[in-house]
Amino acid sequence: MFKQLKLLDVDQVKALREIAANGKFVDGKISNPHSKIKNNLQLHDVKAYEESSRILNDALMSNSEFLEFAFPDIVAPPLITLHRPGMNYGLHADNAIIPLPEGPIRSDISCTIFLNDADEYEGGALRVTHGEASMRFKGTPGSAIVYPSYTLHEVEKVTKGERMVAITFIQSKVRDVMKRNLLYEFNEVAALEGLNMRHENYTRLQAAQYNLMRMWME
Structure with missing residues (x-):
């Protein structure tokens, strides 16, 4: 149900941190104005958002561990967020439906990508x-938790320094978490x-894998 990944290399982390350093951040409630628990900042700069999302999405979609664990169908463009002293994000479950310009997606899996050192x-x-x-x-810079x-x-309250992560949501080809884990x-x-x-036993195992995928994948 949980998977920790080594996702980004040193150069990718450096590039993302430079984008964040030069980007504009706004109150995170801009995307959820009625929230009483969301207290963070999020990147709000079209060019910076597009560039950082491209780097993060490319890293996810080229990571074999992520692909084999999540069976991704659609990945929401990852978004860089900040927590500064006094900020937190209270206990919650993520929305079932994530609105995107291309159309809404179902959030089966959430992903946090750590961009600075603990x-x-x-x-x-x-x-x-x-x-x-x-x-x-x-996590360490460049690592992710799915x-x-x-x-x-x-996200527990930051008491000192600044926490920088990117977040995204994934609609999986296998909606049910137990079926996804079995695969x-x-x-x-x-x-x-x-x-x-x-060889004959391996062939039978592969056939069982393929048939379960036919039954469960959307």
């Missing part, structure tokens, strides 16, 4: 709940152990 700020962990348990993430959009999650596990086993299996 040592540069205090607080600001991404806390994702799972039942009564919760996990906190403060998780189901329906989970309750929050991922089958694919992982086939990739790791396929060469050690008898």
Whole structure:
């Protein structure tokens, strides 16, 4: 249900941080004016947004781990956001439908991409709940965490420094999270152990994979 990725290289992180340094940021409520829990800043500069989104989207769509885990159909253009001292984003689940200029998408998977070092700020962990348990993430620059959009999650208050991340939402070709995870596990086993299996057994495993994909992919 959760996947941590190494997504961006040093040059990509540097380029994104330079775009952010020269870009205009506005109150994050511009995209959700009725929210009582959203307290952040987001990039609001057409040219900077297009360039940063291109870099981030290209990185996602060329990352084999992301493709094999998320089965992406549509990826919303990633958006750089900032949290400064006193800012947080309260506990919430992401909207089921994300409006985009090209038409709305269903948010099956959420993704946070870390753009600065955890040592540069205090607080600001991404806390994702799972039942009564919760996990906190403060990734290294260029790393990402992918998780189901329906989970309750929050960005804890930043008390010092500045937290810079990019966020995006993914409509998956496999809507159901359990089915998606089963396909991922089958694919992982086939990739790791396929060469050690008898050919006829590996062929049967592949047939089962393909048939499940036919049944479940949209």
